[in-house]
Amino acid sequence: MIFDLKKEYKEYYRPKNKPEIINIPSFNYIAVRGKGNPNEEDGSYQQAIQVLYAVVYTLKMSYKTDYQIKGFYQFVVPPLEGFWWQENVDYLHKENFNWISVIRLPDFITKKDFDWAVKRATIKKKIDCSKAEFFTFEEGLCVQMMHQGSFDDEINTVEIMNQFLQEKGYRNDFNKSRLHHEIYLSDARKNAPEKWKTVIRHPICKIDKK
Numbered sequence: 001m002i003f004d005l006k007k008e009y010k011e012y013y014r015p016k017n018k019p020e021i022i023n024i025p026s027f028n029y030i031a032v033r034g035k036g037n038p039n040e041e042d043g044s045y046q047q048a049i050q051v052l053y054a055v056v057y058t059l060k061m062s063y064k065t066d067y068q069i070k071g072f073y074q075f076v077v078p079p080l081e082g083f084w085w086q087e088n089v090d091y092l093h094k095e096n097f098n099w100i101s102v103i104r105l106p107d108f109i110t111k112k113d114f115d116w117a118v119k120r121a122t123i124k125k126k127i128d129c130s131k132a133e134f135f136t137f138e139e140g141l142c143v144q145m146m147h148q149g150s151f152d153d154e155i156n157t158v159e160i161m162n163q164f165l166q167e168k169g170y171r172n173d174f175n176k177s178r179l180h181h182e183i184y185l186s187d188a189r190k191n192a193p194e195k196w197k198t199v200i201r202h203p204i205c206k207i208d209k210k
Contacts, residue, residue: 004076005104006185013079013183015144015199019164024139024201028109029081029102030055031135037094048101049080051129054121056103059113067116071108078104083179100179102135139181143170144201150193157200170204178203 006013032048083100114134147157183199
C-alpha cells in the first residue's frame with residue numbers, strides 16, 4: 001500500500017469545519033522562499049511551485065534510479081502548503097506578500113537524499129532548483145480550521161477562529177518565525193472556488209492573566 005500522509009495523519013490534514021487547538025511537532029519540508037503576488041502568471045510563486053514538485057517527484061521516483069534511499073517506501077505526494085506574511089498588512093496588495101512554499105517530506109528523507117534530488121531534478125527537468133532548501137520547522141501550539149471556498153473569503157474563517165480563541169483564553173502569537181499557514185487540499189485548476197478546501201492554521205499562546 002502506498003503511504004499517504006493525509007490519511008495517516010488526519011489530525012493535521014483533515015480538521016473539522018470548526019476551530020480546534022492542536023500541537024504541531026517538527027517536520028521536514030522542501031521549501032522555496034519568495035515575495036510577490038501568487039496569482040502572477042509565471043511569477044516567482046508559480047516558479048517556486050514548479051521547483052517544489054520537480055524535487056518531490058524526483059524523490060518519489062528515486063527507487064527507479066541507481067540512487068537508493070535508505071528506508072524508502074512509496075508515498076503519495078503530500079499537498080502543497082504555504083506560510084504567509086506581510087510587513088504592513090494590506091491584503092489588497094498581494095504583491096507585498098512574503099511566502100515560504102513547502103511540501104512535507106516523508107520521515108525517511110535525509111538532507112543527503114534531498115541534495116541528490118535537487119541536483120538530479122535540475123538536470124532532468126531542465127529548471128534551476130537551487131532555491132529549494134531542506135526546511136525543518138516546528139509550529140508548536142496552533143489553532144486550525146478547514147476553510148471551504150475562495151482564498152479571498154478566508155477572513156470569514158479567520159474571524160471564527162479568533163472568536164474561538166477569545167472564548168478559550170488564547171490569542172494569536174504571530175512573529176517572524178510563527179506565521180499564517182495554509183494547506184491546499186484542492187486542485188484550484190480542476191475545482192470551482194466554492195469547492196476549494198484549505199486548512200488554515202495560526203500559532204497561538206495562552207493569554208497571560210497577570
